[in-house]
Amino acid sequence: MKKLTTVLSVALLSATISSTAYAKETLALVISTLNNPFFVTMKEGAEQKADELGYQLIVLDSQNDPAKELSNVEDLNVRGAKVLLINPTDSDAVTNAIRLANRAKLPVLTLDRAASRGDVKSHIASDNVAGGLMAGDFIAEQVGSNAKVIQLEGIAGTSAARERGEGFKQAIAKHKFELLASQPADFDRTKGLNVMENLLAANPDVQAVFAQNDEMALGALRALQAANKKDVLIVGFDGTADGIKAVQAGRLSATIAQQPDAIGAIAVETADKLLNAQTIEKHIPVPLQVISE
Structure with missing residues (x-):
């Protein structure tokens, strides 16, 4: 019995040392x-x-x-x-x-x-500049050059908003888009809805929207649906589950998918x-x- 106790003690000590060693x-x-x-x-x-x-x-x-x-x-x-x-x-x-x-x-x-x-x-991080350009290239493929576009920006001061905006700016120059408006909606779905409602009232002839994340794109989608603007192209960014689901359902045109x-x-x-x-x-x-x- 004493021998068994000793063996068990050694085994437990070994397990403790092993656990500590791999902590x-x-x-x-x-x-x-x-x-x-x-x-x-x-x-x-x-x-x-x-x-x-x-x-x-x-x-x-x-x-x-x-x-x-x-x-x-x-x-x-x-x-x-x-x-x-x-x-x-x-x-x-x-x-x-x-x-x-x-x-x-x-x-x-x-x-x-x-x-x-x-x-x-x-x-x-993802290459946000490349992503903004990819969004613009997609809009050009679907709508054509000289498209009338609106951009919903993310939180001012974040590198993601600056870089995605820079990439889209390159696309505007490349495809000669007419930028009707560009305004922050802080990467937020509700703000995306509210900002899009206001911009749509002033720019009813918009053909495409680039939202710098999927949350704002989904907010913009609700505003466009409420205004019965079913032919306006919407491109989001991030490739979130909700964004991809909306693309698959044909409600969003595309999302530039990151891999969070x-x-x-x-x-x-x-x-x-x-x-x-x-x-x-x-x-x-x-x-x-x-x-x-």
Whole structure:
């Protein structure tokens, strides 16, 4: 009996040592908002990869508020996070949070939206400029050059809004579109509806709408349906589940599909490489594709 007890004790000690040896570090994901399906999918991709690699992942919601974002990063000082994955609320405002992490020697990776300043080890995102141009090319294929277009912009100050707008600006020049209006609707479905209603009243001859994300595109869709404007082409951006479903149903013409789950997963993989002293790229692009009917 004594021999059996000794064997069991050794086995338990071995299991404890083994578990400790393979224990992984904690990562933190500070995300701009979880009130948007795109970022929820990004979070899920990060969680799945963290679980696969054995990391603990803390997820904090900034609720589209830079002050809340800064507070979230401040909280990480006592949570033991080894790498900060951050999806900025605003490319300029996030600088304070990143500098705070820099002072704490906490490595930073940015997801989807870049930071204007601060030490960032890597930026994981789609090529938003290319995506804006792809949206314009699709409109030209479907409607033709010289099309009369409206653009719904995202949150002013975010790199995603600037870059998607820059790509669409290139498409306007390339295809000689007539830009009737371009106005922010803050990546929000309800604001997309309200802004589109106002712009449609002033520009009833619009032929196509480029919305810088699917949420605004779906809001614009409701406004156009209410006005019985069934022939207006609508192109969204992100490739969210709701956006793709609307394309498949023939309600949206297309969405420029990002892979938010891949952005989250690649960010965790990059953090793993960083912690294992492997070389990482300063910018890691995630492919885009046009999803249409």
